[in-house]
Amino acid sequence: MMGSSAASAQDAADSFIGVHAGAGAGLVTHAFEIEETTNGVDRTRDLSRSGVGGEVFAGYDGKIARRLVLGVQAALDFGGRSVVERNSFYSYSIDPKIGFGVTARLGYAASSRLLLYAGAGVGGQDYDQRSTGYADVNPDLDRVRGVLIRGGVEYALSRRISARLEAQAMNSRGQVMLAVPIRF
Known part of the structure; x- marks a missing residue:
């Protein structure tokens, strides 16, 4: 019994x-x-808006100890809700385009099926801004770059397929995603 547990x-x-x-x-x-x-x-x-979005990703994870995993991942993110502001003097809109992230993660395998992890890296988000009237476009919003922090839990459904719940935060974007990674 003890050998099986070990x-x-x-x-x-x-x-x-x-x-x-x-x-x-x-x-x-x-x-x-x-x-x-x-x-x-x-x-x-504050003109923050939330909406439905998605991501596609690829990466590699390696075992560095019995219960520790170290990995890297690249992702493309899309979606969210556009901001549109209008009044009698101007019209201004910000439309989210594509976002990206390149991160490293450290995970702890709480069991053979459950991984808890956190990571950080760099990310970015591109926006399309339009204005008419007296509204000025902020060129700093066209391409936002910054530190990306992520954390989550991954559950192995089978040897190749997992379900992942993850939260990410960057200066202009935050997201909570339910994802399905497939291992090769």
Whole structure:
């Protein structure tokens, strides 16, 4: 019995190693603020919007200890909700385009089927801005780049297929995705 338990603990990370690719869907929030001046008074308004989005990803995970996994992943993200602001003086819109992330992750295999992980890397999001009237377009929003932080839980449904629930945060984008990685 003791040998079986030791072998099980030693192999806990094995369900999560190797090359993987997959896709996911979930909630994407794009965070924006707009600065306005009305009658000489400056004010900032929050124009954050959330909507449905998705991602496709590929990566590699290797076992570095009995229960530890170290990996890298590249992802393309899309979706979320556009921001449209109109009044009698102007019309302004921000449309999310493609986003990306390249991250490393460290995972702990709590069992042979359950991996808890956190990671960080670089990410970016491209936006399309349009304005008419007195609205100024902020060129800094066309291509936002920054540190991307991620964390989640992955459950091995079989030797090759897992289900993953993951949260990501970057300066202009946050998302929660339910994804299915397939290992090769």
